[in-house]
Amino acid sequence: MKTLTIILCVLFSIHATSQEDYAILRKNMVEKQIQARGVTHLPTLTAMLNVPRHEFVPEAVKPYAYFDQPLPIGDGQTISQPYIVAFMTEALRLKKTDRVLEIGTGSGYQAAVLATIVDSVYTIEIVEKLALEAKQRLKTMKYNNILVRSGDGYHGWPEKAPFDAIMVTAGAETIPQALIDQLKIGGRLIIPVGPHNGVRQLVLATKKKNKITKKNLMSVRFVPFTRDE
Numbered sequence: 001m002k003t004l005t006i007i008l009c010v011l012f013s014i015h016a017t018s019q020e021d022y023a024i025l026r027k028n029m030v031e032k033q034i035q036a037r038g039v040t041h042l043p044t045l046t047a048m049l050n051v052p053r054h055e056f057v058p059e060a061v062k063p064y065a066y067f068d069q070p071l072p073i074g075d076g077q078t079i080s081q082p083y084i085v086a087f088m089t090e091a092l093r094l095k096k097t098d099r100v101l102e103i104g105t106g107s108g109y110q111a112a113v114l115a116t117i118v119d120s121v122y123t124i125e126i127v128e129k130l131a132l133e134a135k136q137r138l139k140t141m142k143y144n145n146i147l148v149r150s151g152d153g154y155h156g157w158p159e160k161a162p163f164d165a166i167m168v169t170a171g172a173e174t175i176p177q178a179l180i181d182q183l184k185i186g187g188r189l190i191i192p193v194g195p196h197n198g199v200r201q202l203v204l205a206t207k208k209k210n211k212i213t214k215k216n217l218m219s220v221r222f223v224p225f226t227r228d229e
């Protein structure tokens, strides 16, 4: 019975064409992949239910947009698995009034999820082509509270700092100090940290008055954080 359900779901995904079909796939994704694994933060679940993930992936992989996996978005980069997007979003304990920095715009999907929850999102992408595409896509989709910039996110975005929260969606070997500096007191940073191309730890760092506390949340694989020079 379970196998039959999976086969039917896959067939439905591959033949989905209307907005209603995609809405059904999103509801299924939220229930089976995200809530089932323990995400409960309502604004995160609502965002995952509303942001049309299929609009952020290349035409060729659209049928797989709501599958339980990361997908290629061109230039050797990937859009993260839906559960990881939701998990990282929930971990930041976001409030409506927050200003958030994302490093690694990619398709713009994670930025869109954040932007439906918070006041404003600033996002930096090192591959210029991806940055331009994401900027255009987010503009067309009317995500008016997202600012996209092309460049090396290692230095953060000092002109727009300080931030309530920062999310890095590429795997770094260490936490860039500039990102810590650009957090408000009480601010949260989530970043995959670990050896190049290996399994990394998703680290949640919180900036207190005189110290930084760090917590390892789970093991993850991410495309590497690259540098401009």
Ligand code: SAH
Binding pocket: 073, 077, 078, 079, 080, 103, 104, 105, 106, 107, 108, 109, 110, 111, 124, 125, 126, 127, 130, 151, 152, 153, 154, 169, 170, 223, 224, 225, 226, 227, 228
């Ligand atoms: N958040 C994206 C997926 C991120 S994939 C989405 O929702 O689609 C990681 C992205 O980080 C890639 O696009 C990669 O080019 C970018 N990246 C890697 N190193 C970077 C750096 N130093 N500064 C900014 N972006 C970087």
